[in-house]
Amino acid sequence: MFSVVSDDDAVTHGLPGLRVVTDDRATLLGRDGHDLLVLDGVLHPDGGMTPPRLLRMLRAAADAGTSADWSAVKGRYAGAYLRSTPGGTQLLAFNDHLGVADLYAWTDGPDHAVRRVAVGDDFAALLPRIPASARRLDEHAADAFRVLGATVNGRTFARGVRRLPPGTLLTFGGGTVRRERSWRYRFEPTARDFDEAVDRCWHLITQAGRRIAAHTERRRPALLGISGGHDSRVTGAACLAAGMELTGYFFGERDSTAARAAGHVARIWDVPLEFTGHHGELSRYFERALRHQPLADLEWCKYLPGRDTLVAGSGALLSGRLGDHLLSDKGHQPEDGPQDDRAIATDLLRELAKEPQEPTATERIVTDITEELAALGGSSVQRRRGFNFHSMSMSVKQCGLFHTLGKIPHHSVFEDIDVFECALDLPNAWRVGNRFYDTLLARRQPRLAPSRVAVPTTNEHKPIERWLRGNAEFAAHAGHLVDPAEDMALPGRRQTFGEAIDAIVAGRATRNEIHGFFRRATVKAYERTHG
Known part of the structure; x- marks a missing residue:
């Protein structure tokens, strides 16, 4: 975690006017009185990018006055580069291509006359460092959350704080702020042969497994939530192939169909499967979840009870987060729907709304969705898919299943940029009926194919x-x-x-x-x- 905040009374690392707040996970590199790199997260080692090389790249880009080549910076990270100049301190904040590592920003004043600033990768940690007026509830965000279970278009519950899009470069200097995108979704579907696509996708998934293994403490097993579904089967197979030791767990009802499927998968892998099952303790996690992530739907606390004892002995938390949004039928989007952004936004709200909403709330939500769609670009299908993955994944991202309140890192093979871009290339028709996902397992992991594992189709295991x-x-x-x-x-x-x-x-x-x-x-x- 890190925050960089305006502080006229403090001089930190020789950079006047800005105070850097970090915990022990953030990497600090720089020269006293000159510049500083703050990096939280991981860079993929197989890309050759390291924090020192990233610092050199940022220095060179600042000296040349041109944007750095961010295509080589793969991983899940958020950071800030502080550069001391004769005219004052320049701040460049950035996050990864997919926005897996969050980046939040608050500015006091319009873009052309910024007086104070705060950026960071932890929403809860940033809140105490901004004025009380900026922390007040954003009613537009609240409307969206009540209807969709997530905020959209970068809104947070705090009126003055925005979550920045993936691949953002945010530059502060001379009292102004400039926002650029270092990367955008690559919406260029390739008419690739189906079999070739299966092989390529599996190669990239196993590559993601190796990347996860490179960042995982090998002396302790990684903890994997096993449901018996496609996502956990693919994730576990990729990480086992990378040489990782796994411990599985199942949080739902022990006597459910899903539990039996999870047990079958664990036996195929010969890994232990723990049943947490302390559902009566669910309510104890509410306040902890709010302190860790104030945007987390409290209903997701159901994933936390009983897991603490397993987390204590684990080196990492694994999940198949968002795999179904990329490779399964959920990734299929209608091609004959509306084409313009506002009509698509109205259609998306109708499709995703969990309950009726007042007309004024509907108008606000549609407007926010419209703005986000316009920023994505691409065809109508591509804009729908990008919105579903980027915006609606927020409701999943804050789910307790995918974090351990900061104790150990979480990883998903589907949060790898190469896997993501490969999945974007898949034609719509290949997703229908889970055709691509089922074929991927049947050809690359036959023991885990749907014909071998009874995949549950209901949520009866989490009542x-x-x-x-x-x-x-x-x-x-x-x-x-x-x-x-x-x-x-x-x-x-x-x-x-x-x-x-x-x-x-x-x-x-x-x-x-x-x-x-x-x-x-x-x-x-x-x-x-x-x-």
Whole structure:
């Protein structure tokens, strides 16, 4: 984690006016009184890019006044380059091609007259370093979160803080700010032979596995959530092929179809499979999750209970995050839909909305989606796919399954830029019915093919409505995070947070109603904790 904030009273590393705040994961390189590189994350070693080489590249680019060649900088990282000049300190903030490592920014004043600035890769850590007025809840973001389960177009719950797009170069100097994109989605589908595409995709997935292995503590096994589905099967196979030792875990119901599929996969691999199963403890993780990531939907805390003991003995956390959005039927997008950005945005909202919304909220959300689509470019299919992966993945990204509240790093083979770009090249038709994904497993990992593993098609293994029924601890924790007397502002009817909590504990609430409660509780908890 790092933050770089304006501080007229402090001089850090010889760079006047800016204060650098880091934890022990951030790399610091530079020369006292001249410049400094702050880097949090990992660079892919097989690309030959190292932090010292990156620093040299940044220095050369600054001296020449031209943009650096970022195509060689592969990995998942966010950073800041601070350069001391006779006219003051110049700050260049950047993040990776896919935005896997977040980059957030706050500026005080319009772009042409910036007075103060704060950038960082940790939203929760950045909040205390900006004025209280900038931390107030962004109602537009709250509307989107209540409807979609995620914010869009870079909005965060904090009114003054924006999450920057993938491949951003943000330059501050001389009281101005300039934003560039070092990379954009490569929307150039190739009419490649199907068999060739399967082989190429598998090669890149196993390459991603080797990249993960290079950054993982080998003396301890990596922890992999195994569901029996495509994503975890492919991830585990790639990481095992890279020589990693795995411990599997399953968080859902032990007697479910999904648990049996996960057990079958673990036996094929000959790896241990742990069943965490402490669902009664779910409510204890709410406040921890909010402190770690205030944008995290509290419903996702269901992935955390019981896992702490496994995390303590693991070198990394692995998942198949977003694989289905790239290779499965979920990646298929209609080709005969609307073509202009606003019509696509309206269509996307209709498709993704989890509940009805007020007309004013609808207008705001459509406008934000429209702006994000325009920035992506490409055909209508490509804009839809890019939005689904980049924007809607935020709801998944903050899910407790994919982080350990900072204890160990998380990796996914599908967050590798080469795998991602290869998947973008796949024609729509190959995704229908999971044809490409099924063929990939059948040809490259026949023991894990769908014909060998009964893949569950329902979520019956994670019945959150049953986990919360009769859970007095949940009622106490939820009542602490929200005001039980406050109206939840449900469209078309009135219900307080307290009434919703009572219904959930009594077992009268459906799964969708529980999810709606959590989305609203997340927003309200942010207001009470940070706003």
